[in-house]
Amino acid sequence: xxxxxxxxIWENYQKEIAEDNYFYVRSCVRQNFLPGSETAFLRIxxxxxxxxxxxxxAHTTCTGIGYHGDVVPxxxxxxxxxxxxxxxxxxxxxxxxxSCITSFGLYTEILDTWHHFPxxxxxxxxxxxxxxxxxxxxxxxxxxxxxIFYKFRKEIGAKAKYRLVxxxxxxxxxxxxxxxxxxxxxxPEKGIGGAEYPYVLVGMVEDWGGKVIDYPERRHCCGFGFRxxxxxxxxxxxISCSHKKFESMEPYKPDMIITNCPGCPMFLDKWQYAIAExxxxxxxxxxxxIPVFTYEExxxxxxxxxxxxxxxxxxxxxxxxxxxxxxxxxxxxYKYSLEDKTPxxxxxxxxxxxxxx
Amino acid sequence: xxxxxxxxxxxxxxxxxxxxxxINCGTCSAICPAAEFYDYDPRELMNQVQASNEQExxxxxxxxxxxxxxxxxxxxxxxxxxxxxxxxxMAMRNLAMNKGFFVExxxxxxxxxxxxxxxxxxxxxxxxLYLEGIGTDLYPEQGPxxxxxxxxxxxVMKRLGANYKGxxxxxxxxxxxxxxxxxxxxxxxxxxxxxxxxxEKFSKAKAKEMNIELTxxxxxxxxxxxxxxxxxxEQPNER
Numbered sequence: 001x002x003x004x005x006x007x008x009i010w011e012n013y014q015k016e017i018a019e020d021n022y023f024y025v026r027s028c029v030r031q032n033f034l035p036g037s038e039t040a041f042l043r044i045x046x047x048x049x050x051x052x053x054x055x056x057x058a059h060t061t062c063t064g065i066g067y068h069g070d071v072v073p074x075x076x077x078x079x080x081x082x083x084x085x086x087x088x089x090x091x092x093x094x095x096x097x098x099s100c101i102t103s104f105g106l107y108t109e110i111l112d113t114w115h116h117f118p119x120x121x122x123x124x125x126x127x128x129x130x131x132x133x134x135x136x137x138x139x140x141x142x143x144x145x146x147x148i149f150y151k152f153r154k155e156i157g158a159k160a161k162y163r164l165v166x167x168x169x170x171x172x173x174x175x176x177x178x179x180x181x182x183x184x185x186x187x188p189e190k191g192i193g194g195a196e197y198p199y200v201l202v203g204m205v206e207d208w209g210g211k212v213i214d215y216p217e218r219r220h221c222c223g224f225g226f227r228x229x230x231x232x233x234x235x236x237x238x239i240s241c242s243h244k245k246f247e248s249m250e251p252y253k254p255d256m257i258i259t260n261c262p263g264c265p266m267f268l269d270k271w272q273y274a275i276a277e278x279x280x281x282x283x284x285x286x287x288x289x290i291p292v293f294t295y296e297e298x299x300x301x302x303x304x305x306x307x308x309x310x311x312x313x314x315x316x317x318x319x320x321x322x323x324x325x326x327x328x329x330x331x332x333x334y335k336y337s338l339e340d341k342t343p344x345x346x347x348x349x350x351x352x353x354x355x356x357x
Numbered sequence: 358x359x360x361x362x363x364x365x366x367x368x369x370x371x372x373x374x375x376x377x378x379x380i381n382c383g384t385c386s387a388i389c390p391a392a393e394f395y396d397y398d399p400r401e402l403m404n405q406v407q408a409s410n411e412q413e414x415x416x417x418x419x420x421x422x423x424x425x426x427x428x429x430x431x432x433x434x435x436x437x438x439x440x441x442x443x444x445x446x447m448a449m450r451n452l453a454m455n456k457g458f459f460v461e462x463x464x465x466x467x468x469x470x471x472x473x474x475x476x477x478x479x480x481x482x483x484x485x486l487y488l489e490g491i492g493t494d495l496y497p498e499q500g501p502x503x504x505x506x507x508x509x510x511x512x513v514m515k516r517l518g519a520n521y522k523g524x525x526x527x528x529x530x531x532x533x534x535x536x537x538x539x540x541x542x543x544x545x546x547x548x549x550x551x552x553x554x555x556x557e558k559f560s561k562a563k564a565k566e567m568n569i570e571l572t573x574x575x576x577x578x579x580x581x582x583x584x585x586x587x588x589x590x591e592q593p594n595e596r
Contacts, residue, residue, distance in 0.1 A: 028485040031519070031528045038528050039518035055526040058536040065485035068428045069471040070450040071556065072479070074371070076549035080540060105430075113370060120370065131542040181429040186441075188434065195434040221390050225427025228391075230475070231467045232495070233587040237427065239498070240394045274498035311517045316500045336505070338512030347505035 006197065013194040017151045018095035018141040022053045023088040027100030028061050029262035030294075036311020040296040041099060041145055048159055048303065049152050053097075056087045064102040068226040078110050078124045079131065086134035094140040097148060101261040104144040105182025108190050111138060142190075144183060146260035146295050150192055150200045153207045160302035164210030166255075167327040172211035173255040176290070177201035178245075178268065180261025181221050195219075201258050204295055208302055217248035222264040229267070242271035246283045246290075256322050257292040268292045273316045276353035287354035289317030301328055308334055318356040332357060362414050366406075366452055375444030379403045385432035385442045397425040399432060399442035406445060418453040424464030454552060460563035466583045469560040472553055473575055480541060483532030495584075 022045075030038050045051045063080050066072035088096050098104045114121035128134055149156065164173045179198040184191025193199030202212050223241025228234045245268070259265040272289035276282050284290045292315065293301075300310040301323070307330045312319040323330055335357070336344040346357055366372050386392045386400040402422065405413055417423060426446040433441040450459075459465035478487040489510045493499050506513050511521060520527025544550045564571035564579040571579035 026528065031484065032486045032488040035514060035519045035528045036517040057524070057526045057530055058533050060483040060532055060536055060540055061479055061485040063479055063485065066471075066475045066479055069468075069475055070447065070454065071468055071472045071476055071552070073451065073548050073552050075547040076544055076552075079543045079547050083539065083543065113374070116374070117370060127543070127546050131546040132539045134539075181431065185434045186430045219431075221427060221429040221431065223390065223427070225390070225429065227424065227464075227467060227471060228427045231470055231583075232585050233467070233583075233590075234464070235498070236587075236590075237391065237394050237425075241390050241427075244393070270498050270500060270503075273500040309517075314502060314506060314513065314517075316502045337516065338509055339515035341516070344509065344512070345505070348501040350501060 013189070013192065013197065013199070015143070015147070015190060015192055016141060017143045017147045020051050021093060022051065022095050022097045022148070023091060023093035023139075024053050024055045024145075025059050025062070025084055025096065025098045025100075025103060026055070027098070027103065027262040028065065029266070030099060033266045034262070034294060034311060034314065036309065036314070037294040037296040038099060040300045040305065040310055043305075044156065044296065044299055044303070045148065049155060051148075054091055054093060056091055059084055059087050062098070062100070062103045062106055064100065064106050065226060065230075067106065068102065069230065070227070075124075075127070077106065078113075078120070079127050081107060081110050082124050082128045082136055083132060083134060085138060086128065086132070086136035088139060089135070089137045094137070095143070096139040096141070097143050097145050099145040099262070101144060101180030101182045102263075104142070105186055107139075107142055108187050111142065112187065114138070144200075144260065146183075146200050147192060149295050149299060150203050153204045156204075156299050156303070157207045157209075160208065160299075161304040162302045162326050162328055164205060164208050164298075164302070164326065166325050168325070172209055173322075173325065174213050174253060175205045175210040176213050176215070176218075176249050176252075176254040176257040177205060178222065178257055178259045178261070178264050179219075180259070180264055183260060201260055201295060204298070205258060208298070213249065213252045213254055215249045215252050217245045220245050220248075222261075222267045223271075224263045224267055238267065239271050239274060242267055243275055246272065246275065249290075250283055254290050255325060256298075257290055258295055258298050259292065260295055265292045265294050269315050269317050273350055273353050277350060280352055282353055284317070285321065287352075288321055289353055291315065291317050291319045291322045293319070301326070304328075306330070308337065316350075316355070317353070320356040361411055362418070362452065362456075363409055363411060365455075366414070366448055369448035369451060371441075371444040371451075372448040375441040375448065376403065376406065377440060378438045379407060379440050380438055382437065384435050384437060385440075388431045388435045389426075389442075390429060390431065391425045391427055395425040397422065399426070399446075403440070403442055403445065406449075415458070418449060418456065418458040419461035419465075421462045421464040423449045423453060424462065424467070454555065457555065457559035459556075460559045463586065463588055466560065466563065469556055469571075470580055470584050472556045473580065476553060477575070480537070480544070483537055483540065484529070487529075 188194035223238040
């Protein structure tokens, strides 16, 4: 297929990503649900790529879920984000990298708002000074943590011990890539490939040996919807969104899903369990689910890190079928070990969704 | 003189950015996940807002209609005129919160749950989520691995490199008291605290009107009601 036109369009959707010296702000969702990915991000950035990254212990939530849950006013959220910028400025950094997509989208939205309404920026500066005594410079470079891995995907690929290839057949693995809505749907020019051809995960998958699946509901939201998931009475919205995606991707027989948003991997993982238990339907092979990973988990697996150091054991959908396909070794005995790394007590088995012990 | 609801709505930067030249084509409704699963149509919402009818706006702000959007912002990507119905919804929700209209609808009343839980985590811990002790009784879809995590919270956190409740940097570290005080001060200065007090005030009045007990405890009959009640849900005995 001649895809020169597509390549030309993509060239217009590249973004500047800082080379080094990052001020890191963490994701609330990942710290709770996928702490192994937060750990792996810094490990890969420092140990594999030799980058300088700094985290100030006094940084906090950006209030993003409160803001998009419509309980925290915009003025408050903007000032909390301005405080993060102040911590960055005080530490001598200019490049900020949130590991959360909602934070990234919110920072982008706030900087854009200040650009169009300088009087709002002035008001936020005054409020921050009044509330905390702090002042700030705006970041010179704002990139999502997945942008950094995209930028250095070839370096990571060069160090990898494994590839996204089925070791039995030699064929590339079929990968569903799911990009968080707030990565580029609001500000397409701030995401690699924009909103039409988001390339941030595709670039990683292709350079690491896999093949990306294009399917009808590829860009559909996972269904978090903030208040739509958090309140039990609304949760039908959330599971319906994920269900729609699974039904749409199923005919393409994906081997795995890769994501760059904190919430999406958790939802796409847990809703497979819920759908199986509610309806008996499973989407992976032989009664298993389709394993869902963060980009750090995928990078870590390919670099040869212990899957249990990456936190694959906290997924509800078992990762082992995918590890077996690639040929990545793991020791089942230590899957549920705790801090002393001795074999631990196992979780219960679901009734329908097949899982590895 | 009282400022009209429309005048107030038009001051919100999200309204200004979200609605400039809607041609009512319906593209937003075609892409909207909420429109797939709720009786909701962002095109219709944009139409009603543009009609500038004060009474209609008040009715809308008191209805479930403005609470269906999931704020994915897919509408922003697809609108051929660069409008963002999702931002207009956020401005409308903000106005409904300021005026106390949110308690007049089933979905709007849920804001008290979000206030107590999410903002509680933000102000007490410095995180939007702080999930030790939040189990499958409230979130059953989290499943057996989450049960296992809850039973072994500290151990799993340590195994995966967290600094749970620890000093210094790291995953789920203890946010220093001075930092939490700064966040509280930001809430005080920027209207966040007033917002939270308003949510409590309007909710308590509504609970009294509905004759459901609402106390200052995190969980009580009113909170349980707004967390679980869905009037559209098919009841098991109706199947």
